[in-house]
Amino acid sequence: MWLIFIRFLMLGLTSFGGPAAHIGYFRRTFVTELGWLDERRFGSLVALCQFLPGPGSSQLGFAIGYGRAGLGGALLAFLGFTLPSFALMYLLAVTSANALGLDWFEGVIHGLKLLAVVVVADACLGMYKQFCQRSLTRGIMLASALTLLLAGALWSQMLVLLLAALLGSRLLVGEVGEPAPPTKLRSHYLVIFGLLLLGAFWCLFSPVDPLAQLAAGFYQAGALVFGGGHVVLPLLQQTVGAELSADRFLTGYAAAQAMPGPMFTLAAFLGADSWQQSPLMGALLATAAIFLPGFLLLLGLLPAWHSLSRKPAIAGAIAAVNAAVVGLLVAALYQPVFVSAVSGPRDMALVLLGFACLQWFRLHIVLLVAGFALAGLGFELLA
Template structure:
């Protein structure tokens, strides 16, 4: 268990670049170097993480740990990979009052907000090309974006995801070639973990419905908000942004939210570790408890669903209607992310023609030269500080 923890902890210290980069780091370490599993098995775990809601790269890491050491191995992998980013974002949250008011740090934060515009725009471009190739998928993307821009709410997002799954099931189901073995293979789901996932989701929905007028007033409500978000995020990474903003928007200011998101770009590890920053900011009376509850809640649904389907993924993925439903959901979340690019990211970060020029320049350099994310973080941070000092 300690070996699993140590391997993932060392990756958590240096894994900049988001989910796609994390997948590459995992393959290099666990397939090519350590040979804990082969390429075929690893590819199936990556595919399963795309099929399930939750933090994609962290789910792959959890599954590798599970393959190596059972449930405790999966937990050790999660703790190791997430701990560095959790500690950094928690410390940034609890010390924010000491450094956030300085003009120098305000400039850095503003520069990182501009970086967020670039990174999310690039994520939308990549996801659009990957998930919106057919006309039906493009239409789902456009309609989900329009509706969320006009009616931004968690309930509306949840309804759109269900509708997109139904549309995708009928219109985006591709023909699949089945071997006789796959066609007759039975899907054997782990009902204990499925019941636990569904039970917690229903309880969180009830709790949120009962307390939506009063906001987050206890740890149960905090857990419920983040658990619901973790249950609905398909694609992981930046897709968590619009759902989190809708869910906890009343409990935290837009500026605090975007500061946390900007800082999450600057630390290694999973984007979902943003929950540590938000949990500490929301639960100020005991920030460590708030950070722990929010982080556990947002990661838990994805891990429970991985445990439900790990042993039956081959049979599940062979069913065209299932893959069609997921295709519809993926197209829908691209629309969500496009709406989030406008509100809250763009309108909170781009405040002048100079800001827009920096975004265009950054996006162009990002697409042409594809620099390391650490270089981008440093470049936008320094630029923001300089602009704040000499112009602001």
């Protein structure tokens, strides 16, 4: 079981580029390299996590860990993937040191952002081959990419996924994969939904204890946000905006974008800053609260999802959503991954070289991480 923790810890240390890149890293590690699940099951989990509120890439990792070793595996996957960015964000909150301003650090980060371009491009290609084999799925992929490139708002992403699911449920009913064994609704899943509802009522009735209010605010943000870390920004600004200065808040947000792993660990920075009496307690409580609703909802739906995926209409909807997700990844490959990383011919040359090495020689991700980090450092030193 500790292999799950080690694998996700390695990803937590190296997964730069945001949720789209995380999907690429997970696919390469757990589908291509380790074979923990096949492309169809992976696509099914991606489709589920796209529809749920909360941190999509962390939910995907949580689901992979759950499928591998139950609840313990899910918790170890979450801990491994989240720990590096949590520790960095907490240290940034409690110290005056800011490594983000150092030239060598900026160079390494730049190199790893270029690697994210390679990983997302590889995921787009691999998932296109798997999920866009029919004319209709290719059309859905293209329409999704064009829509999200031209109108990249959150509502357009959700609309694209919903329309794809509706279209697939009607026209792709033959896309049925290997059936999962039927799962009965067990009592502990009712407990999970009960805890989710209890958390919602807790937020609505505004606890009077300051620490409970802090947790309630982050829980509410995690329960209401769709679309990942960038979308949670305005909700968190409303939650802790009165406690922190605008400069301090934006410092934490900028740092979260430069960190590997999930952007939701911005909660560690904000929680530590908001609870000066015990910064570590504030960081732990805020982080747990913002991740908890998404994980509870996922735990409650996973068994039903595996059973529902056997039905022809649901399987068709999943096939269409998978094609739409490929379009989403193509759009994300350009904005924000490519736009934020590639700034000139030298960067583009490194991306092409890395992509060629990944496709032709199937280099291990650790070697690619080391190579791109050193290349980014070299670019910065030669600048």
